[in-house]
Amino acid sequence: MTELAQHPEHLDDALPLGPQSLVWRYFGDNRMYLIGPRPAVLQNMLAALGQGVYDHSTFFADTAERLKRTIPPIFNTVYGSDDDNAGRQVRDFHTDIKGVLPGPDGEEAGRYHALDPETYFWAHATFVEQIYYFADTFVKRLTDAEREQIWLESKTWYRRYGVSDRVMPATYAEFVKYWDHMMDEVLVAHPSAKYGVGYVTKGFPQPKAVHPVVWRLIAPVFNPLAAFLTTGGLPPRARMLLGLPWSDKQERRYQRFAAVWRSRPVNWIWDRLPMKVRYSGYAVKGYARSDARA
Template identity: 30%
Template sequence: MAPPVVRGTAAWRYFGDFRDLLLAGQILVLQVAHPIVAAGVRDHSDYTEDPWTRLMRTGASLSIYVYGGSDGARYEAERLRKLHRKFTGFTGGRRYSALHPGAYAWVHATLVMAPVDAQRFFGRPMSTSELDEYYAQMCDVGRLLGVRAQDLPSSWPEFEQYYRETISSFGPNETISTLFETIRTVRKPWSGLPDSWWRRIQKGHARVQMFLIRATLPTELRARLGLEWTARDERCFARFRRAVRLIGFAVPPALRTAHMRWVGRLNVWLRAHPRAYRFLARR
């Protein structure tokens, strides 16, 4: 049995690291590359209309089930399962459910892998013992969320193989194309932001996001999606990685996850004070 996610353990140190945010685009692409997830997002998600709210809700959810304590994690797990039961439809002439065991496990798998990739790209790769502890802890989180034990491999090496084999079946789809278009045309997060300012910010934001997606996606999937990657891009990414690595090493380890831990505690408090939660949600 894995140790609980408390200060000093692998999941506590790595899951909420600020460098994980650099892989947000990669995670979304990998999730919607799964056919069932793609259909669910296409039919039920409002991220194209309000991506900023969707991003904040996702961050809040992640913070709770890792940093919100056992009670907070159980509450969030029950909320997510209840929410996803409503997401059903048809794709390819067959009925699907957002709680399809394989698809549900895959979404969790992408969140498990992201901090490992973030450390590999932008920090210090996790040691074998850290990976073993981290993976065991994240399997416990997955089971709490309703991922069946048989849908996640029992060890980290087996998980890596499962991850590679799953990605090998992915290719282009309509939802990935919509995601890329949303990144390029995303609306401003605040209505008071002048349009002239946002046009500049939007263009830079799209360029950075698409660069990071191209840089961090598995090579084979990047090629199947038709995303170009040049030697010049590789050199640019190497310089970027060195800069982020230096910044990360300058930040004390406890502060690297402080934002996610703070959001986790805040959201647990809000769940215990529903009036305050409803007020902020309306705002």
């Protein structure tokens, strides 16, 4: 990495992250839970990434613990400063994640490494796309200018990882082409992805931290809601590949649900709630730090 690349705010093909950025505005918004596990599922549908999770991750054995280790550094990459963020830490988590891609008959079909630019960028792309999907579905319809702004800000975000950006699209329009290509021609129903959405039809297993009696009381409500948000929050192509049931009636219900959240009254109420309610703690700290410097 050159000195210029270490300080992406100086690159004229990107926009800075900070309190005025749209990435900051939307990525830490707690309404993001409404999209379900969209980015994680889509990440695991790339064979190389899904295999890395399958071979190396504790996600299946202890999902909650895995999320606790993964989520904070991602947020601290976004809401950190250009000189103090967790991007390199996130990258270094993946140094030893490599192995063999199995073929359909069990033979070696290739090898993977989490830091291959194509693989690493796909993980980032799903996080960026979740911002577009979340904001456009549950907050407001984004303008073309806002879409381009988010994309240019996301380039600064990606460069904080210190991974080659040679596969990163230059513009939002190019990102859309990249995304459609990945969805239509590259992604597969990898076992890691199928496992990750298994609860849609089978229900969630009892979390270790929840008492069995309590779980029996809340599961009948929690499981259908989780299935609705998870399945509705996935692209149709992903639902098809993963074999997730979804009817026209369910789609109409989902769109009505989203429209309520996008409505002016709901947005008016949400915008007047305390910031600690509206945003994750990582985002709150980022805004507070920026205010302190101003």
